[in-house]
Amino acid sequence: MTAAILYVVSTPIGNLDDLSPRAVDTLKKVDLIAAEDTRHSGRLMQHFAITTPMLAVHDHNERQRAQVLVQKLAQGQSIALISDAGTPLISDPGYHLVSAVREAGYQVVPVVGPCALIAGLSVSGLATDRFSFYGFLPAKSSGRKQQLQQLKEVTHTQVFYESPHRIVAMIDDIVSVIGAERQLVLARELTKTFETVYGSVAGDVQAWLAADHNQQKGEFVVLLAGAEEQPPQEIGVEEERILSVLLAELPIKKAASITASITGHKKKALYDRALQLQGK
Numbered sequence: 001m002t003a004a005i006l007y008v009v010s011t012p013i014g015n016l017d018d019l020s021p022r023a024v025d026t027l028k029k030v031d032l033i034a035a036e037d038t039r040h041s042g043r044l045m046q047h048f049a050i051t052t053p054m055l056a057v058h059d060h061n062e063r064q065r066a067q068v069l070v071q072k073l074a075q076g077q078s079i080a081l082i083s084d085a086g087t088p089l090i091s092d093p094g095y096h097l098v099s100a101v102r103e104a105g106y107q108v109v110p111v112v113g114p115c116a117l118i119a120g121l122s123v124s125g126l127a128t129d130r131f132s133f134y135g136f137l138p139a140k141s142s143g144r145k146q147q148l149q150q151l152k153e154v155t156h157t158q159v160f161y162e163s164p165h166r167i168v169a170m171i172d173d174i175v176s177v178i179g180a181e182r183q184l185v186l187a188r189e190l191t192k193t194f195e196t197v198y199g200s201v202a203g204d205v206q207a208w209l210a211a212d213h214n215q216q217k218g219e220f221v222v223l224l225a226g227a228e229e230q231p232p233q234e235i236g237v238e239e240e241r242i243l244s245v246l247l248a249e250l251p252i253k254k255a256a257s258i259t260a261s262i263t264g265h266k267k268k269a270l271y272d273r274a275l276q277l278q279g280k
């Protein structure tokens, strides 16, 4: 094991066989394992007969522990970072540690493996050429709806994490804000005994989930298809006339925004046309 390296090690999201031989080897050979919850990870260590000392690094002590760990790297020790499940830093602690270690000039090496987001995406059947990951949406319905409203027109796949306590409410909010017709996939309990991947239009997923309490249990990745791309609207003669009149008196942004209010045309398209009209 090379000294003075921080290894970021992915651990299983359910099936213990998904811990890679390289991950086991790394966890056995490092001087210290920084773990989100040492008791939780203790079970994994026991299963693989890993006896390396562990130090708790979680959301509440990460900044302070990062300094301690940088000092250990300076003494030539090697460290592995793990979280309770999956890939550290993905809706999990580790960001402050990794940035502090990189800033201090030490190497950070990924020991790759499971991640619920990627596992869900890979089996969803939704477009994967472009996607965004939002982690957990706000816990309160009002905040959640507000964020969903902002995502309504996004044209690529959107991926979320959700807990069993909120999955029903979250899907209800998706139906009410995004609509019942959008394709939606629930990837539940991935790699575990009750793994289920269910995809349909959002209204159907809502009904399916409500009808079966067993399907509301466990861990979820929620994947929402992007909105259909809207063909660009033609700007008509009258719209262009209003835009030109306003442009003579107002800045581009203001002229485009007032023309949009008067005509109902898309502000962005009017703004682009205004730039053309002004030869910019």
Ligand code: SAM
Binding pocket: 013, 014, 083, 085, 086, 087, 088, 089, 090, 091, 092, 114, 115, 116, 117, 160, 161, 162, 163, 187, 188, 189, 190, 191, 192, 219, 220, 221
């Ligand atoms: N770092 C982890 C990763 O790489 O996926 C994610 C940690 S985050 C705190 C936990 C959330 O990930 C769960 O609430 C759930 O949304 C999702 N998740 C984790 N394991 C899962 C699984 N086996 N099946 C579906 N979703 C899972």
